[in-house]
Amino acid sequence: MADLGLSMHAQSIAEPEVFWLQAAEAISWDLTPKTVLDASQKPFYRWFADGKMNTCFNAVDRHVLAGRGEQTAIHYISPVTQHEYSVSYQSVLAQVKRLAGLMVSLGVKKGDRVVIYMPMVPETAYAMLACARIGAIHSVVFGGFAANELSTRINDAKPKLILSASCGIEPSGVVPYKPLLDDALAQASHQVDHCIILNRTEYKAELLSPRDLDWYNALVDAPDADCVSLDATDPLYVLYTSGTTGQPKGVVRDNGGHAVALAWSMKHIYDTGVGDVFWAASDVGWVVGHSYIVYGPLLVGATTVMYEGKPIGTPDAGAFWRIIEQKQVRSFFTAPTAIRAIKREDPEGDLIKKFDLSCLKQMYLAGERCDPDTLNWSQHHLGKPVIDHWWQTETGWPVAANLMGTDPIEIKPGSPARAVPGYQVEILDAMGQQVAPNESGNVVIKQPLPPGTLTTLWQNDKRYIDSYLSMYPGYYLTGDAGYIDEDGYLYIMSRIDDIINVAGHRLSTGRFEEVLCQHDAVAEAAVIGVQDKLKGQVPLGLVVLKNGVTLSDEALYKELLALVRHEIGPVASFRLVSAVQKLPKTRSGKILRATMRKIADNQDYTMPATIEDPQTLDIVRNALTKMGYANALTTELTKS
Numbered sequence: 001m002a003d004l005g006l007s008m009h010a011q012s013i014a015e016p017e018v019f020w021l022q023a024a025e026a027i028s029w030d031l032t033p034k035t036v037l038d039a040s041q042k043p044f045y046r047w048f049a050d051g052k053m054n055t056c057f058n059a060v061d062r063h064v065l066a067g068r069g070e071q072t073a074i075h076y077i078s079p080v081t082q083h084e085y086s087v088s089y090q091s092v093l094a095q096v097k098r099l100a101g102l103m104v105s106l107g108v109k110k111g112d113r114v115v116i117y118m119p120m121v122p123e124t125a126y127a128m129l130a131c132a133r134i135g136a137i138h139s140v141v142f143g144g145f146a147a148n149e150l151s152t153r154i155n156d157a158k159p160k161l162i163l164s165a166s167c168g169i170e171p172s173g174v175v176p177y178k179p180l181l182d183d184a185l186a187q188a189s190h191q192v193d194h195c196i197i198l199n200r201t202e203y204k205a206e207l208l209s210p211r212d213l214d215w216y217n218a219l220v221d222a223p224d225a226d227c228v229s230l231d232a233t234d235p236l237y238v239l240y241t242s243g244t245t246g247q248p249k250g251v252v253r254d255n256g257g258h259a260v261a262l263a264w265s266m267k268h269i270y271d272t273g274v275g276d277v278f279w280a281a282s283d284v285g286w287v288v289g290h291s292y293i294v295y296g297p298l299l300v301g302a303t304t305v306m307y308e309g310k311p312i313g314t315p316d317a318g319a320f321w322r323i324i325e326q327k328q329v330r331s332f333f334t335a336p337t338a339i340r341a342i343k344r345e346d347p348e349g350d351l352i353k354k355f356d357l358s359c360l361k362q363m364y365l366a367g368e369r370c371d372p373d374t375l376n377w378s379q380h381h382l383g384k385p386v387i388d389h390w391w392q393t394e395t396g397w398p399v400a401a402n403l404m405g406t407d408p409i410e411i412k413p414g415s416p417a418r419a420v421p422g423y424q425v426e427i428l429d430a431m432g433q434q435v436a437p438n439e440s441g442n443v444v445i446k447q448p449l450p451p452g453t454l455t456t457l458w459q460n461d462k463r464y465i466d467s468y469l470s471m472y473p474g475y476y477l478t479g480d481a482g483y484i485d486e487d488g489y490l491y492i493m494s495r496i497d498d499i500i501n502v503a504g505h506r507l508s509t510g511r512f513e514e515v516l517c518q519h520d521a522v523a524e525a526a527v528i529g530v531q532d533k534l535k536g537q538v539p540l541g542l543v544v545l546k547n548g549v550t551l552s553d554e555a556l557y558k559e560l561l562a563l564v565r566h567e568i569g570p571v572a573s574f575r576l577v578s579a580v581q582k583l584p585k586t587r588s589g590k591i592l593r594a595t596m597r598k599i600a601d602n603q604d605y606t607m608p609a610t611i612e613d614p615q616t617l618d619i620v621r622n623a624l625t626k627m628g629y630a631n632a633l634t635t636e637l638t639k640s
């Protein structure tokens, strides 16, 4: 039987311009592109370079103009505050027009950056769409980051305006955001004239006049703003992701290629179209939130769900299934960590059985490697296809997936299926040679990458080339290692750099080390990601203390945890740290993190030939053992 996915993939690689010009028909253009792929400035490729359009028009206005203004665009559900309401496309348009007008009256123009530091409320989507409407470039910062991380991003993006909220809502209670924003601005070298603050009833923030404006008060007298016609290649947003150093990388996404790719993916991968309900249980601060809470569903005229809750505890492990039934969700997307948390609370799937999930066609998992157990458990209890798929902040949309809206193929647990049309994925060895099926190597994508993928790093073309394009000229280096089997299925196994993935949050071990070294007692630090049954990976730190430090172990432990939480944020999930006399290093002084990680996770390792002092591995093993790693009994001090 013909394999439609394979033939589409073959066409997308052989004739990318034909393939993507056809896909571009799903978008309303002010000026239809004639040049599909501009390769004149390699290694920078530009999609639809002479096309003109507006992403907000495509996501909102055109659905209202087509007579679907009454359709629900957003279902908002906040289980902790017990607020829940739905917003029609018509109402979204009214809010976005007015907010865009307010931004213009505050001096925001096409190309200006606007930082958005907000929780999972509809106003966050309005803020993103309002920026898109006037050609301002938004940069959303995840609410779980601390003031210092926000400040770093403000300094890099240099926004004209910041939109924020007084607080976010976590199961533990209200998390004040405004004091973090004030602190971030106090630390930042770049300043803004105005902050627009959504002052929520759960926590009223003090507004600093004349800088801070109350969101809804300021909207009262604001004019409406129309869509600005933009070049397809104009940036839509910058989204920061952890780099191997403490300085995050600002991934730049364009307008035209992004809209085309997301619309294509909604139909062909996520099996979702006009009027369908699509739910990605993530956060707008991550790329999943950008692509599949806000832009993707709205671009195709679907209904999206903004959920300000968690998989468990808000109120129970049946929360996802309850909402799927209530809102008639067709396609649902979450992270493997969320399913592991549910499985721990509801191992027999009793809460799943309580709901009528006939509306649900399939569930998608991404954000971290999906272990086969998690996939098999959910597939067994849901009785629906569970689709592991793989992509990155940089790519913006799936690189490997089962094309559920096109031609579903066999699900192989442990694999996110095959490369999606547009992506030529290969596995290369250290010499740049393609390896045989089932042999591991570096996962790379041959240039040009398809529309919707990163165009560069914000104000840093050199770092873009150095990070992604220099190791194998002509290829994008994903930073992941894995293999492709004889059927073309991809398997992603690990990172090749010092990035760890904690509950679907990508974090840099280098950044943890920088923060630990800020402590007066710490001379040197090494942080590795160790396996964790719930979060996939968690950070573990080993520190060497300065001579003469008299702090007790317990006091040091508490202070280091508090420091990391203060500097990086709660999302760091940093709870494992211990002091050691010495760290294992090569003779040239490089810390042997990979060896330490293997010891912690009980994997085979060989003594590195260049190790300076082999005894340091015993020191590390002892410390890891005390923390419950390296195949030993768990101790409570560092795990509670």
Ligand SMILES: CCC(=O)SCCNC(=O)CCNC(=O)[C@H](O)C(C)(C)COP(=O)(O)OP(=O)(O)OC[C@H]1O[C@@H](n2cnc3c(N)ncnc32)[C@H](O)[C@@H]1OP(=O)(O)O
Residues within 6 Å of the ligand: 119, 142, 143, 144, 145, 168, 170, 171, 172, 175, 281, 282, 283, 286, 287, 288, 310, 311, 335, 337, 338, 366, 367, 368, 390, 391, 392, 393, 502, 503, 504, 505, 506, 535, 569, 570, 571, 572, 573
């Ligand atoms: C495919 C491309 C990509 O990979 S893009 C990235 C995709 N990643 C994701 O979508 C993330 C998936 N993960 C999640 O949604 C969450 O981790 C889930 C599974 C729901 C679990 O949440 P939770 O129990 O809060 O654990 P966590 O590890 O996320 O949080 C740790 C601490 O941080 C806090 N936190 C979290 N979010 C916020 C926020 N927006 N504002 C303020 N604080 C936040 C949590 O409350 C938690 O705090 P604490 O340590 O318990 O006090």
